Amino acid sequence: MPHRITSARKLMQGNEACVHGALYAGCRFFGGYPITPSTEIAEGMARLLPKCGGHFIQMEDEIASMASIIGASLTGTKSMTATSGPGFSLMQENIGYAYITEVPVVVVNVQRGGPSTGLPTKIAQADTMQARYGTHGDYQAITVAPASVRECFEQTVKAFNFAERFRTPVTMLTDEVLGHMREMITIPESGELEVVDREKPDVPHEWYHHFEITPTLVSPMASMGDGYRYHVTGLVHDQDGFPTANPNEIKAKMDKLRNKIVRFADEVTQLDVEMVDDAGIVVFAYGTTARAARQAVHMAREKRIRAGLIRPITIWPFPDDQLRELLAHVRRVLVVELNQGQLIHEIERVAPKTCKVAGLTRYDGEVLNPVEIFKRILEVK
Amino acid sequence: MMADPIQSSNVTYDYLRVKKRFPNVWCAGCGIGTVMGSIIRAIDKMGYSKDEVALVSGIGCSSRLPVYCDFNTLHTTHGRAIAFATGVKLAKPSLKVIVVTGDGDGLAIGGNHFIHACRRNIDITTVLINNQIYGMTGGQCSPTTPHDSFAATAPYGNMEKGFDPTTLAKAAGASYVARGTVYHVQQLDKLIYGGLNKKGFAMVEAFSNCHTYYGRLNKEGDAVAMLKLMKEHAMPVKAAKVLPPEKLEGKFLTGVLWDVEMPEYCELYQNLIDSFQEKDKE
Known part of the structure; x- marks a missing residue:
């Protein structure tokens, strides 16, 4: 239905x-x-x-x-x-x-x-x-x-x-x-947004491997009851799902799990970037905090401060490559978050040496308001 | 050429992943293999196809059972088999869902899921293999280790007392509760068959021997000696009814201990879905 x-x-x-x-x-x-x-x-x-x-x-x-x-x-x-x-x-x-x-x-x-x-x-x-x-x-x-x-x-x-x-x-x-x-x-009409369904196997039962290592590293997935009887276990397993202690098979499985996401990370990266081209200072924030950060950036622009905003919509995998490029010509990045400092460590990891990293945190159960962020921009710009 | 004696004499052979998974992990003389045979014979008697059976387990010696069987098999996290099985069954009620668990997996870490599945009366048959000890980790105390018994974590005797899984299941609301042993194999076949036949949550306790740990630590002897103890102490529930209480001392009851008809969860949910579909048509 x-x-x-x-x-x-x-x-x-x-x-x-x-x-x-x-x-x-x-x-x-x-x-x-x-x-x-x-x-x-x-x-x-x-x-x-x-x-x-x-x-x-x-x-x-x-x-x-x-x-x-x-x-x-x-x-x-x-x-x-x-x-x-x-x-x-x-x-x-x-x-x-x-x-x-x-x-x-x-x-x-x-x-x-x-x-x-x-x-x-x-x-x-x-x-x-x-x-x-x-x-x-x-x-x-x-x-x-x-x-x-x-x-x-x-x-x-x-x-x-x-x-x-x-x-x-x-x-x-x-x-x-x-x-x-x-x-x-x-509400979008049906068909307006893309909806992806898992790839299903089209091979005979005896050729099916539930964890087959394919070129994309993602294996077609049969449903229980479809006639492809397979084993699923939380033990490290081979391509048929059976537990293995063979170091080569263990490494192959662990590499598959990692690389199927790491190698195709660009497919999931979503960044909302505003006014960064000429920015001297960039605010980095996600979720509700990014709403206040956007307002603060606009307040800064009104005061002729060249501020910009980077808002990750996909947080993990962390957009390392995209950020290295975006921050290449930025002097300051301000990481704003509602915790005692978590994403700031990721930014410190990827920011070029020419870009100084500052933080603004709040962890008293209240939201950060635009004025607080704007004041911090003035302090660190 | 002589026929393969195992193949020709044993119905279970057709249901095992013979070429892929054997030999198994269990100690020689372990009762879990006997329970595996009973489960397979009960499934065969029900006439289920291999494709429509989902065999779900948690962690432990007994939970290694599904990997040897040629069904849809799901070896999950410790204690959570029934919770995984609930998702499988409710999302696809046409599957015949069977859970294999142990006394530690099903009653300690998984005790909460166990009682709530009984309460929901969802159509899952759970075979709880009770050997009164944690075998895989080396003989520690379990929730069914009797008071004063010895275990690796009860070196001075167990101060706690053990659960009775059957009274627990009955009190929590299961439809069908039975107990068998790995000595009384034909009875165990029938009890699991009865559980599969039941629409609702069925729990069959299969009393088994862990001579490697429980038997050794409690001086009950080897596998054969422990099977003899089962023979001596098991009392069929029908026979127990006509015996005076003093004759029942030290015995445990076997057979179907509880069997009632109650509305089943997936059917109730399907009725709800159908009622919306009928409204749509109007």
């Missing part, structure tokens, strides 16, 4: 836009557990999925939620969960499982203050690094981060596209303010 919305223009929350984006992308399974400030996503899915012929289930915890969506995705159903910091921590082991078993799933983390129970109803961007390094073992993450309600819709669709294209778990990082903020959005 298709997903239908009666009116194309709607006033909705970021969390609601996420629900509609997921359904637009073809998500038909949601396993979740209530947690502030993400719960509206589960509630929306509970209401709409059965109407689209899909399934919603409230699991007993976030570990089970993550497990259930991996199980569902293996049957060929696009699947998602949504949570916040504490739940995201509980999901990490199974996110690693989805990564090594190459199962496409989408995890939305509506960020709140941490660590631990932290600030359940307040904003933070402190899970930026958890999205990158949360699970144990070597891991390549794909993470998108919208900055408006419209983008919550679009980036949920993209998150599914990346998951299906690369056969890997994809995280979408939003935050408490974006999740609950209401904006008018125009």
